[in-house]
Amino acid sequence: MDLLPGRQNSIGMPNSVAQNDKEKRKQISVRGIALVENVATVKKTFNRHLHFTLVKDRNVATPRDYYFALAHTVRDHLVSRWIRTQQHYYDKDPKRVYYLSLEYYVGRSLTNTMVNLGIQSEVDEALYQIGLDIEDLEELEQDAGLGNGGLGRLAACFLDSMASLGLAAYGYGLRYDYGIFTQSIKNGWQVEEPDDWLRFGNPWEKSRPEYTLPVQFYGRTIIEDGKSKWVDSQIIFAMPYDSPVPGYGNNTVNTMRLWSAKAPTSFNLSFFNDGDYIQAVCDRNSAENITRVLYPNDNVTEGKDLRLKQEYFLCAATLQDIIRRFKTSKFGCREVVRHDFSHLPDKVAIQLNDTHPALAIPELMRILIDLEGLTWEQAWTITTQTCAYTNHTLLPEALERWPVERFGVILPRHLEIIYEINFRHLKEVEAKYPGDMDRLRRMSLIEEEGGKRINMGFLCVVGSHAVNGVAQIHSDLLKVTLFKDFYEMTPEKFQNKTNGITPRRWLLLCNPSLSDTIVDKIGNDWISDLSKLRQLENFLDNDNFVRSVYKVKQENKMKLAQYFEQQYHIKIDPGAMFDMQVKRIHEYKRQLLNVLHVITLYNRIRRNPGQKCTSRVVMIGGKAAPGYHMAKKIIKLISNVAAIVNNDPIVKDRLKLVFLENYRVSLAEKIIPAADLSEQISLAGTEASGTGNMKFMLNGALTVGTLDGANVEMAEEVGMDNIFIFGMTVDEVNALRHKGYNPREFYEKNAELKLALDQIQGGFYSPEDPNLFHDIVDVLLNKGDHYMLLADFESYVKAQEKIDHLFNDPMAWTRMTIRNIAASGKFSSDRTIADYSKDIWGVEPCLSKLPAPFEGRPGTENEGEVEQARLAKK
Incomplete structure (x- = not known):
């Protein structure tokens, strides 16, 4: 059974998507209702900071002034809690x-602080009443x-x-x-x-x-x-x-x-x-x-x-x-x-x-x-x-x-x-x-x-x-x-101690629509105990739930497509597969393997223009160390391949390659919720763990990866049928090195690989300088291909063909994403820190709440003064 009448129709969401998303953001505090008195307090505090802290009024204030007034307003909610926490540690003298x-x-820090304090509903509402867009102000934070x-x-x-x-x-x-x-x-x-x-x-x-x-x-x-x-x-x-x-x-x-x-x-x-x-x-x-x-x-x-x-x-x-x-x-x-x-x-x-x-x-x-x-x-x-x-x-x-x-x-x-x-x-x-x-x-x-x-x-x-x-x-x-x-x-x-990620920033904050969908089914205990996501497996046969998860992904993809059009002036089809590899640019992370696959897809489309294929938008992002010549050359190759692929009228919307400029935490929060496919393709035995793989998994992207780092444990948690594993194992890598690895053997055996490398070598992707990428090909063919891209290429392409096939069945694809979300509980940093506490530090987590900062309504603008008066009286 298909999810919707057709994938093209499924992305024809009304323009109210952004508005719907804003409404859902008000529920990010887990069904928090903005109390009238708290909203009034936030407005009063905001105006006070604008006046007394920033020395501005609404006639001359800039958007950045509004951001700072908002940040100080939110910080006010922290101060007494911060002081009380340190007093508590002093009194209890823990390790x-x-x-x-x-x-x-x-x-x-702004949104993360509001989420953790549970005050986003009233802050959202207060700014709305003042006539400001909180999302615009959040974007001003460095x-x-x-x-x-x-x-x-x-x-x-x-x-x-x-x-x-x-x-x-x-x-x-x-x-x-x-x-x-x-x-x-x-x-x-x-x-x-x-x-x-x-x-x-x-x-x-x-x-x-x-x-x-x-x-x-x-x-x-x-x-x-x-x-x-x-x-x-x-x-x-x-x-x-x-x-x-x-x-x-x-x-x-x-x-x-x-x-x-x-x-x-x-x-x-x-x-x-x-x-x-x-x-x-x-x-x-x-x-x-x-x-x-x-x-x-x-x-x-x-x-x-x-x-x-x-x-x-x-x-x-x-x-x-x-x-x-x-x-x-x-x-x-x-x-x-x-x-x-x-x-x-x-x-x-x-x-x-x-x-x-x-x-x-x-x-x-x-x-x-x-x-x-x-x-x-x-x-x-x-x-x-x-x-x-x-x-x-x-x-x-x-x-x-x-x-x-x-x-x-x-x-x-x-x-x-x-x-x-x-x-x-x-x-x-x-x-x-x-x-x-x-x-x-x-x-x-x-x-x-x-x-x-x-x-x-x-x-x-x-x-x-x-x-x-x-x-x-x-x-x-x-x-x-x-x-x-x-x-x-x-x-x-x-x-x-297997790494983890915080579910607050990497699901509750960055993907409010998916968070809300999960809360509808299993409540909100998962926010502080991510293993509770296993309960989602009970709804795999619930077609309505599967459709709702699919719809959330499509909305996130539409938002990202709009962002790309604004930022990169490139139109992408939200119905295409969003295929992402974001991490530092380094040879061992093998962005080059991804590019070779893009070139292979491009050559297939050119060879058979009428053949049906799965539309794909490949996004690669990351920074190269300023002195790392090869990494910077890889970025140049990605950019050149994108310039040719994206402008070829034969290809149209079937394949796009986008380099995500200035990849950073705030950009990750935008793109990860929209990802369909997560690329974790380092050579087995080179990546220590990875945490980007966990963020994608938690947000409903499927993983194509090697048995390297935390991918191994991800496969154990979700099952090998729900992750796309390719390439050599660590033992096979060591055996091939011991035997003597000759990359030219793989180059000569695989016609598509040979064509891709010959095109790079011959200047097809650098007509202005045919010799520009000779050193890249030289490293792969003549200098040992240390990270064995060529050895894993055929297996990688076959895994991608399986992915294409599954993507054309939205119901099956979405069920697999739900299995991945449900299996991601192990990869919470809460679990990691609990393990450090028990096995290394010898401390016990305290799961009980500290007392409220003072007697009275939390979040009043004169919190500090009330606390001082209470202590003085005492």
Whole structure:
């Protein structure tokens, strides 16, 4: 039975789709009804902020002023909850979790905050009555692009889940003046422009100059009274900026604290004596460069002094803050200063998000030994019991290795500590494996070949009590590849913690229509327990429910088509399959395999113009690291192929290729709900986990992918019949490498593959410069095709043919999407954080709500004043 009289008719939705969507957005707070008094309060607060905070009236206010007035209005709802949460942690003195990450890809905060507080209905209604469109104001918020991709976005999801589970948790990172660059495409090439995200200010942050802390660099070490002392160092101050992290519906508001580099208040007087005042000022500016810009590289180690300084700056400032809080916390019923650091692992858990914060290990050792007077053995026991390490990649180039020479100049005391850690570590290795000199060499934290370098991944493993990968296959591969020797020596350290995503942002917020459809059938418990989505399987035979899910997808596709026409000036057919691959542009993610398939489809249409085929719009988005020549060349190839395919009158609407410019969190929130097909096509054994795959699955896209990363567990959850798996397994990849992989064999055997590569080589897609893409073909044919695109090509094309066939049966396709939505419960970051809590941090989630911030109606505009009066009276 078909869903609707025909796919073309099924997309002929009335123009009221956008209006319907706005109406449904009012239900995003899960059937929340906007109370008249709350709406009046929001209006009053909004006007007050416009007047007193922004010093504007409606005659001169700009749309951005309205956005800021709205942001401050919403933030007012957070403040008392935020203060109360911290008071609660102080009173209860729980074990606190400190998540250290050099990246937090937060995106926008306005809608997410309203959703988690459950106030969107009244805010929507209040702005409507004022005569403003809330969606227009939401679009004015700058993305907080303080991350490159998956690692930073995962950190943001984890903060949301930690707050939603009521954990006493803090996210620590750096407040970059410039986030991930803004990508524009000019003549097919990526052009990077600065992301000046703070140009208009950030209404969500609160500066805390009173907690500014000194951080040392350079200098030398001396022995004084038998103890090492770091002297003659350069001081740079770390000033914290706090942002609230609201949990979902539990009145908990945690803190993300980002450090900003500030020059010391004193000048170098020698410059004044020489009359060089300008140089004195310039030196202050150079000190503040530490947090000027996010390094725009994903899975690549820079090896630059600035990067090392950023990493230490984060660790040094954060650990001072952690120790201060540990010392001054309320202990039991008494307020005391703690000096017994043996309790530190009972009160503090430090999670290192990849190797970037690895310096927390030697820095904690330095504090405990040099400043607090502990013995090495005491300090080492405390450090290893406190720290835990998450590995995010198997790629060898992504493992940080710092040259000893430069490291010793910038951090002389830490180099001494790392050498001592290595000496004692190698003694343990020698005791366990006597006479195995090769193992000693392999397991040393100091690599000798090609110049002495410190392996930061090894340091993290040795200095932590737990080491985890981020998907089961990734964790298993860590044990037999990167950390094989360490696993053999200390197998009890190694765990798996499969990544997850927050269902609040990635379903409730970005796909309100689908959320509403799900709530209609199974209620709203799934928002905080995603495993409840399994109940949707009970409705697979309910044709009306299947049609409603299909209709939601079509509405989302229509909205995206309208957006594309506005943004990219390209018309796409909402009835076509929306085939998406969005992630960083990197050879291992194999966007080239996708392009080869597009070229193959294009050649088939040209060869048989009259043959019926499934219409498809292929969308590829992502940023290439500015110094990554091959990735930028891949973007150029995508752009050139799109220019030819999209303008060929023979093809018409049967095939389109679109490059999504400046892919970011806010764009992901628009495109993911509209996706039919999710491309997760990395070579098996190269992607650690992936989280984009989970977002697509949760929003009802089917996956075509290899058995790599979390795809493996997705296939286990949904069943192999409901996911399109292709390509070699990890074992088959290793066997082919061992045998000797010759990409030319596959090139010669497959006529369609040969034609596609010959066209690229011959300049068919670059008539202005026939040699433009020679290096791409050279990498695939003559330089080993390291990621084995050619070996997986035939299997990939066959999987796509199966997909085409199924897409032409909308009822069967939609039932499969429902099975995927229902099976996505495992991939909630709530589940991931609960696993970290139980197995690594030793803390218990608190599922009960904190008390309301004060007696009275939540959300009044004078919340702070009411609270102050209540406390004063008390």
